[in-house]
Amino acid sequence: MAARADTSKTAESSDKVSVICRALRRAIIEQALEPGAKLPEDSLGERFGVSRTIARHALGQLAAEGLVELRRNRIAVVATPSWQEARDAFDIRIELERLVVRQLAGKLTKPQIAELNAHVDAEDRARDGTDAVSIRLATEFHILLAHMTNSPILVRYVSEVAYRCCLTLSLYSRPHSSECAINEHRAIIAALVKGDVDKVMGLMHSHLDSVATRALVAPSPQRGRDLLDILAPYADEASGDRVVKLPKAVRR
Amino acid sequence: MAARADTSKTAESSDKVSVICRALRRAIIEQALEPGAKLPEDSLGERFGVSRTIARHALGQLAAEGLVELRRNRIAVVATPSWQEARDAFDIRIELERLVVRQLAGKLTKPQIAELNAHVDAEDRARDGTDAVSIRLATEFHILLAHMTNSPILVRYVSEVAYRCCLTLSLYSRPHSSECAINEHRAIIAALVKGDVDKVMGLMHSHLDSVATRALVAPSPQRGRDLLDILAPYADEASGDRVVKLPKAVRR
DNA sequence: ACAGCTCAAACTGCATGCAATTGAAGCGCC
DNA sequence: GGCGCTTCAATTGCATGCAGTTTGAGCTGT
Structure with missing residues (x-):
């Protein structure tokens, strides 16, 4: 089974990294990891029995594929395409x-x-x-x-x-x-x-x-469930009578 | 000038990594680095004032783009597409x-x-x-x-x-x-x-x-200049009278 | 000379450690 | 009670160190 895993050695450097990549890819497309799910380097490394360095590298690869979003100094998350x-x-x-x-x-x-x-x-x-x-x-x-x-x-x-x-x-x-x-x-x-x-x-x-x-x-827009994006238009007209109270300053 | 460097923050994690990526990309497409050129992590890191870790990460990204070839335990080289x-x-x-x-x-x-x-x-x-x-x-x-x-x-x-x-x-x-x-x-x-x-x-x-x-x-095939690939057919007919003498065993 | 062997330098694979940044709980103040 | 400020644990950014692998230079025997 498992329909031909790799075949082309393009990218996917060593082994450990590509193993993690494959596992995460699969978890993501099977929705075990929903869009927006956090992917801390530590937990990943621990889960796969490798150091943060390797987990980090894997996240980099997946980010290059557009499956993961990397934000500087922040926990990586599963991508949420618009x-x-x-x-x-x-x-x-x-x-x-x-x-x-x-x-x-x-x-x-x-x-x-x-x-x-x-x-x-x-x-x-x-x-x-x-x-x-x-x-x-x-x-x-x-x-x-x-x-x-x-x-x-x-x-x-x-x-x-x-x-x-x-x-x-x-x-x-x-x-x-x-x-x-x-x-x-x-x-x-x-x-x-x-x-x-x-x-x-x-x-x-x-x-x-x-x-x-x-x-x-x-x-x-309802299905976009980005929460903040959904709320954005309400926030713009900074008036009373809001249905949902916004938590302090909604910056970015 | 420099025609709009990034714009999309897709992949290209931090800054140092993407700086190196851009520099190498440009060097490669301007043929400052020819296909097959070696890219040791140490030298790269030294040249850009970062540690091997970062250089390595950059190489990983470029490999994902197909510009660089990564072989396990070997020095990375600029890709040589067939x-x-x-x-x-x-x-x-x-x-x-x-x-x-x-x-x-x-x-x-x-x-x-x-x-x-x-x-x-x-x-x-x-x-x-x-x-x-x-x-x-x-x-x-x-x-x-x-x-x-x-x-x-x-x-x-x-x-x-x-x-x-x-x-x-x-x-x-x-x-x-x-x-x-x-x-x-x-x-x-x-x-x-x-x-x-x-x-x-x-x-x-x-x-x-x-x-x-x-x-x-x-x-x-002449322009492919892969040398070993060019020689391969000659090696197959393991006979005498060869024009070029092959160095010991031509393995892989 | 030449093929083969040996060994040290070069390099990668990976883990770990330290500094810097972020997020959020805790705490006082209005 | 709710709002803002402080502080601290969680987490990333990055460098360095150690072990294992590859490369190739030099040596030896023929």
Whole structure:
């Protein structure tokens, strides 16, 4: 299982660091760590049996991937992408994954096709499990596709942006709604095997677009739950009659 | 000058680390540091007046961007992308930059147009200078465009992939050949201002495509200068009559 | 000369220690 | 009771030290 962990040694320096990175990445996209969750270097180091130095390095890498937010002299937190950033991430993802299927159409080997089918079967089986797992599997399907291009760079970018999208999904989409995704995955495989480039690019585009719009229905500020951002407009009109009392000065 | 250094605080943790990153990035794309150049932590730290810890962290970031190669227990080196990786990078870059101009077409403000024109003028003026500087300026034109989308994610990816392409250009293209690039940049600005989405996407596509093909003319193994890779086929037929004598066992 | 061996210098991997900054509890004052 | 100030534990920023690995220079035997 565990759908091909690394393969490309791009970045991910030593071992300990990359182990921590993988663990955190997974925890984040499975929502074990929610956006905004604190990630103190000490606790991380202790949890993984390494020193702060290593934990710190791992946080740096994850920050470079956009999964973690680093603020000077403050505890690192799981990133909380804005709605706009989420939309941008999906736009980029669509282009990248169109590129993936364009390169792959009609070029899949038999074992690759089998691997893809096996993965979708696994997705199917996971429908009974938790949402978190099926979200992760759905994301990993796309990463698996990217791997098959044999382009480390493409793998890296697709992975990164897919994880990011995963993160935003957990932020802005409540009911999850991955029901039809599995069928769409099967359709993509079929078109890929058939070698119909235009069709598969169209399928991938509409697949991702529908995932995005299903999730990011509207700017819907309520779901942003940044608390301070939500309160900001109220604070601006510094008048009485406030529903929520603001704690002293809300600076930054 | 210095075309907008950071803007997005994504990654780039503290200050010292990001200063080193920027310096190294620039040195790399200006070919002050050639691909394969060694980057010992000690020397770096000494040069920038910081400890190895910080230098190491910076190397980690650059490795995540693909500019530096980290090998366990070995001195870090400036990355040496293979021809195939170079081609892949350009493919990705084309898609990303098409996205940039699609978002920008007809939406540029007056000051933005002025900034772009000023940059191209600077490129023009730099034609007398060294190749390295004009390559850097040409790259920064594209990054400047990305900045104008106001999408930090897009900025990050375009920057990264553009730097990577810059690196490969310095590896595989000898005469440089940026003559016409400036005119192409001007044409893109014009189409952008006019708001002709299809035209500007086409322009950007052909611009990057021509840069890529001008540079990456053929797999041309000779230019890969990896020495060991070049020699590999000779080593395979472990026979006498070799032109170059191989030093003991050529392991990895 | 030349291939192989040995060993010391160079370098990385990692933990730990100290100073500086932050966040929040505690405390007095209005 | 609520507001502001002080103080202290928690936490980061960074340098340094030690152990293990790699590199390559020099030596030896052929």
